[in-house]
Amino acid sequence: MKLKKFTAVALASALSLGLLSACGSNANETPSAGSDDNNTEAVTIKIGATPAPHAEILEVVKPILAEQNINLEITVFNDYVTPNTAVEDGSLDANYFQHITYMNGFNESDGTHLVSVGNVHYEPLGLYAGKASTVADLTDGAQIAVPNDTTNEARALLLLQQEGLITLKEGAGINATKADIVENPKNLDIVELEANQLPVRLQDVDMAVINGNYAIDAGLNVADALAIEDSEGEAGTAYANVLVVKEGHENDDAIQALYTALCSDEVRTYMEETYGGAVVPLF
Numbered sequence: 001m002k003l004k005k006f007t008a009v010a011l012a013s014a015l016s017l018g019l020l021s022a023c024g025s026n027a028n029e030t031p032s033a034g035s036d037d038n039n040t041e042a043v044t045i046k047i048g049a050t051p052a053p054h055a056e057i058l059e060v061v062k063p064i065l066a067e068q069n070i071n072l073e074i075t076v077f078n079d080y081v082t083p084n085t086a087v088e089d090g091s092l093d094a095n096y097f098q099h100i101t102y103m104n105g106f107n108e109s110d111g112t113h114l115v116s117v118g119n120v121h122y123e124p125l126g127l128y129a130g131k132a133s134t135v136a137d138l139t140d141g142a143q144i145a146v147p148n149d150t151t152n153e154a155r156a157l158l159l160l161q162q163e164g165l166i167t168l169k170e171g172a173g174i175n176a177t178k179a180d181i182v183e184n185p186k187n188l189d190i191v192e193l194e195a196n197q198l199p200v201r202l203q204d205v206d207m208a209v210i211n212g213n214y215a216i217d218a219g220l221n222v223a224d225a226l227a228i229e230d231s232e233g234e235a236g237t238a239y240a241n242v243l244v245v246k247e248g249h250e251n252d253d254a255i256q257a258l259y260t261a262l263c264s265d266e267v268r269t270y271m272e273e274t275y276g277g278a279v280v281p282l283f
Contacts, residue, residue: 043254044071048083048095051076052216053123053271053279054241057262058096060270064261070254078196080149087246088112094255096120096262097213099239101151101174116242117250117259121271122280123212123241125155126225127163132206135163135226141187145201145208148192153177155229155239156209157190163227174238212278222278240282 045065049055055076062072075092077083083095084106094117098106103114130145132138144165146156154176160166167183168176178190193201198210199218207226215222222228229239243259245252261267263283271279 040069042069042071044073045254045258046073046075046091046093047258048075048077048086048092048097050078050080050083050097050213052213053121053275054096054213056274057121057267057270057279060267061258061261061264064264064266065257068257070257072258080195084110084112084114084244087114087244090246093249094243094245094258096241096243098241098244099151100242101238102149103242103244105151113247114244115247115250116244117255118263119240119242119282120262121241121282122239123278124222124229124280125152125159125209125211126215126220126222126229126278127159127207127209127227128202128215128220128225130202130205130207135165135207138165138186138188138206141189142206143189143191145191145193145198145205147195147198147209147211149195150175150177151239152195152211153192157181159209159227159229160188162229216275216278221276223276228277 047058049058055074058072058074062074065072077097080098080102083092083097084103086092087095100116100119103116106112107114132142144160146153151174154172154174157166157168157176157178157180158174161168165186165188166181169180169182172180178192181190191205195211196214198208199214199220202208202210210218210220212222215225243255243262245255249255268281268283271281
C-alpha cells in the first residue's frame, strides 16, 4: 500500500505539537495494571507493528507484561497507513512502527487523533551500495533511490547532502523535497520508490537510501552502509520511533505498563545485541 503523503506546510504545523516525553520517564512508576495480584483481571493490549525491528522487540516485551497479567496481542503490518487507521478506529489499542514526525504529519493529512506515549528508539537511514560500490564510483546521471513518503524522502535528501552529493536550499531541513535541490554536480537521478521496495530494487540502481526497518528485513547490515544519519543530530530527535495510541489513552494503566516495559534493560540489551547499531535505544 502506498504511503500517505502530506505537504511540508502541514508537517511544519504538525511539528509544533512538540515531542512528548522520552522513553524511560515512567520507568519508576508501577501502573495498577501491572499488579501481580492473582485476583486482578487479565488485560489484553492489541498492538500493530511492522515486522522488524518493532514486532521483534515487542516479542521481548510480551513475557515482561505477562508477569503483570497483561497479554500483548501483536498484529504485523507491511505498510505505514493501516496501523494508524486501526488505532484511530479502535480496532487496535496502540501501534509501534513510526517516528514522531510521520505521526504528526499523518494526523494533519488524515484528520486522526494519534499521540505519542513517548520515544523508544531511533533507526538511522543508511546509504547502501547498488551498482556503484562507493560514492567515488558514482558517474554523471547515476540513479539514487529514496523513500517516496514526505518525511523519509527529506531525511534521504539530507543524508545525500551530508555526503556532499547535493546541496539543498537553505532552510529546507526536514521539509526538503527534490524541488529544494539547488546543486547537483553529478546530475544524480533521484528515484522515488515506496520504502518497502528500496531493498528489492537496490541492485537496479546505483545506490539507495533505505529505512532502518526495511534494511533489517532485507538482511542489510548497517555497518556496511556507505553513510548513516547521526543519532545525535536533528534526525535523532525528529525521527524518534514512538509508541502511539489514540488521544485520551496515553495514560491508561496498561499502556503505561507497556511503555515502561519497552524502556526496560531487557529491551535495551536486545536492541544493542541484535541490530548492530541499526536500532539505537533512546532511553
